[in-house]
Amino acid sequence: MNYKILCVDDEQIILDALDRLLRHVGYQYILTAHSGELGLGILENNQDADVIIADEKMGDGMSGSQFLKESMIFCPDAIRIQLTAYSDSDILVEAVNEAKIFRHVRKPWNNKQLVQTVQEGLKQRLLKRRENQRLDKMTRAAKYYRAESVRLKKENQELASNLDQLQESIGQTASKTNQSFLDTLLFTMQYVNPTLWQHSRRVGKWCRLMADAVVEDGQSSTAFPADILEMAGVLHDIGKLKFPESLWRIPVVDLSEDQKKQVSMHVEDGLWLIRRLPDEVRKILRKPIRQHHERRDGKGYYGIFLDQIDDWAQIIGIVSDYDNFRFSKLHGGPLGPLEVIEKMKEDVYSPSEQIGKYNERLFDVFENLSTNISDVELDRTESVELPSIQDVTPGKILAEDLYTVKDIFFLARNHMIESSDIEKMRIYEDEDNGVRNIWVQSSQE
Numbered sequence: 542m543n544y545k546i547l548c549v550d551d552e553q554i555i556l557d558a559l560d561r562l563l564r565h566v567g568y569q570y571i572l573t574a575h576s577g578e579l580g581l582g583i584l585e586n587n588q589d590a591d592v593i594i595a596d597e598k599m600g601d602g603m604s605g606s607q608f609l610k611e612s613m614i615f616c617p618d619a620i621r622i623q624l625t626a627y628s629d630s631d632i633l634v635e636a637v638n639e640a641k642i643f644r645h646v647r648k649p650w651n652n653k654q655l656v657q658t659v660q661e662g663l664k665q666r667l668l669k670r671r672e673n674q675r676l677d678k679m680t681r682a683a684k685y686y687r688a689e690s691v692r693l694k695k696e697n698q699e700l701a702s703n704l705d706q707l708q709e710s711i712g713q714t715a716s717k718t719n720q721s722f723l724d725t726l727l728f729t730m731q732y733v734n735p736t737l738w739q740h741s742r743r744v745g746k747w748c749r750l751m752a753d754a755v756v757e758d759g760q761s762s763t764a765f766p767a768d769i770l771e772m773a774g775v776l777h778d779i780g781k782l783k784f785p786e787s788l789w790r791i792p793v794v795d796l797s798e799d800q801k802k803q804v805s806m807h808v809e810d811g812l813w814l815i816r817r818l819p820d821e822v823r824k825i826l827r828k829p830i831r832q833h834h835e836r837r838d839g840k841g842y843y844g845i846f847l848d849q850i851d852d853w854a855q856i857i858g859i860v861s862d863y864d865n866f867r868f869s870k871l872h873g874g875p876l877g878p879l880e881v882i883e884k885m886k887e888d889v890y891s892p893s894e895q896i897g898k899y900n901e902r903l904f905d906v907f908e909n910l911s912t913n914i915s916d917v918e919l920d921r922t923e924s925v926e927l928p929s930i931q932d933v934t935p936g937k938i939l940a941e942d943l944y945t946v947k948d949i950f951f952l953a954r955n956h957m958i959e960s961s962d963i964e965k966m967r968i969y970e971d972e973d974n975g976v977r978n979i980w981v982q983s984s985q986e
């Protein structure tokens with residue numbers, strides 16, 4: 542057996558006896574010392590000793606208890622056995638407490654009993670060592686999981702923070718994309734059909750104002766995000782871009798049944814045109830665009846009535862009708878703001894029809910809003926296209942970048958036109974490369 546055992550006694554005969562006995566039962570690695578001092582010297586170089594057996598009485602030198610106590614410095618886990626001829630219980634108790642002695646063996650010993658004591662000590666030591674290993678493993682595991690938990694927590698926090706940043710960035714990108722999409726559409730409308738552009742732009746602005754006013758008024762539990770409601774207002778009639786030129790000249794009251802049907806198609810065409818918008822935006826805009834001609838009395842395109850009509854669509858319906866009465870010849874305009882409000886009121890509180898066209902509380906909010914905001918305020922940044930350079934005068938501010946017919950950049954948006962600019966425009970025109978699409982801010986008119 543590969544255990545290392547140190548025996549300490551000042552009598553050689555005892556050491557020989559122990560050596561013989563232990564070798565006889567199979568222990569191969571036996572060390573001996575004649576005194577405690579020598580024993581400590583040996584242990585200093587053999588700190589892996591498994592068993593230490595020491596006689597208590599060793600001449601004038603160190604006692605067995607003292608030696609065993611000091612042996613703990615080199616071999617704290619070794620099995621310590623004390624051989625003693627004494628029966629003084631005080632000495633025994635002291636030895637057990639101070640020198641961590643596993644057992645006392647009385648001299649003269651019984652061979653079988655001594656061997657059994659060594660075996661039991663080794664067995665107990667093995668069990669203790671396994672227990673220590675298990676505890677050590679558990680401690681290391683706990684430490685690892687604690688560290689791992691801290692690391693994961695930190696990682697989760699970082700991930701959550703990254704996710705927040707990502708969502709914020711996606712939100713910002715989406716918002717910018719939506720805004721630039723809206724700008725592009727407005728720009729296209731402005732170019733293709735200035736009348737439709739002006740109407741859409743104003744309806745968008747009213748929608749934005751209504752979004753805030755309805756929420757401020759506390760009359761709605763529905764969320765009206767101003768950006769999106771403005772977008773819905775701007776896009777509500779986008780399908781009219783498909784109208785043939787002739788439809789823009791016939792007053793609404795003079796439309797034939799076929800023409801009315803043709804007009805009503807602008808709702809579906811509008812939905813078709815916004816199909817490339819991001820899904821989440823398109824889903825929000827669908828109902829407001831589809832239902833903006835529905836009225837509470839059920840006389841709209843699809844016959845939807847009362848609160849079946851989407852709230853946003855009801856808002857667009859009110860502000861769109863108001864704008865048409867105010868500015869569109871085809872709708873009997875132009876009329877003054879109070880005149881239009883009075884005219885619409887007849888449809889809100891209809892004595893004959895029982896149910897009015899418009900939602901009373903939304904109309905009240907709009908009436909209040911319309912009396913506080915002038916046309917000038919609403920159209921503050923509106924621009925107009927000048928037919929030719931003959932109409933350009935110094936001091937006008939460009940509402941869009943200016944290019945020549947050969948697509949050479951000429952002047953930037955927001956530039957105030959000077960006489961020298963007009964001179965250059967004329968030179969370009971003489972060279973068949975005149976400027977085109979001169980848009981200036983209307984406040985400069």
Ligand SMILES: [Fe+2]
Nearest residue numbers: 777778833834
């Ligand atoms: Fe419409």
